[in-house]
Amino acid sequence: MSLFKARVFVHLRPSVLDPAGEATRSATKRLGIDGVTQLRIGKSIELEIEAANKEDARSKIELMSDRLLANPVIEDWTLEFKDEQKVATN
């Protein structure tokens, strides 16, 4: 077994209004920064998972992302792997 570290980034679909992102964007002007035309807020979920191999880890995380971490009606997600370590198995 190996331990995989991954990050799932969940964000609202482009068609869904993000009022919190809009409010934050308006604050950029108050900070004195012009030209921010788009600002949307998402969630970053960092996780570690034990799996036989990377493909196994990927399929588990994909299932988790579709069913739990994101709601596909309003959200999209992307997955990125970080480093991989071998772990001792019992």
Next chain:
Amino acid sequence: MNIGIIVFPGSNCDRDVRWATEGCLGISTSFLWHETTDLNGYDAIVIPGGFSYGDYLRCGAIARFSPVLNSLIPFVDKGGKVLGICNGFQILTELGLLQGALTRNKNLHFICDRANLSVESTKSTWMKNYKKHDSISLPIAHGEGRYQCSSDVLKKLQDDDSVALRYAKNPNGSIYDIAGITNKKGNVLGMMPHPERACDEALGNIDGKSILSTLLS
């Protein structure tokens, strides 16, 4: 008639619903802890408002995996009546018993107010005591009540006559001013407004009584 009210850690309208069904309408009502899986003997299940499991991740996202909700899908298939109020509506969409999703209010505020509503459909078992286009007023109290769905789903809801309630003045940015929807069969209703808080004369408004009194007939 036996009503079960599901109680999650973080539910806070469970006792309000019980007061409405048992106190105001005299219907036998019990609380069902979220770890229960046995729904035998119940004619209707109410998922009350609140913040189930702290509403971590998304409203209703963790509640949908609770043991009691695994039993709810076969209950609905067999024709059992289900009412989801506020957080209950959010849970029903996460569970997939109702279409669409509820997201952050457009104005980012938690809105605690009374909303004027129009009865859009009376086809469901829950709405049959109203007449189409009845105008009613119910309390609302939510931070994530903006109903969202794709244009295809919206069309399907309209074609199936599944839009139950619409806001007269949209408070939260919901698509098509939607305040409540039903499933196609009409035995499941999800709504953001709180009918249980409008059942007792002492509170000055009994516009919500017609929803829960459908359980008497």
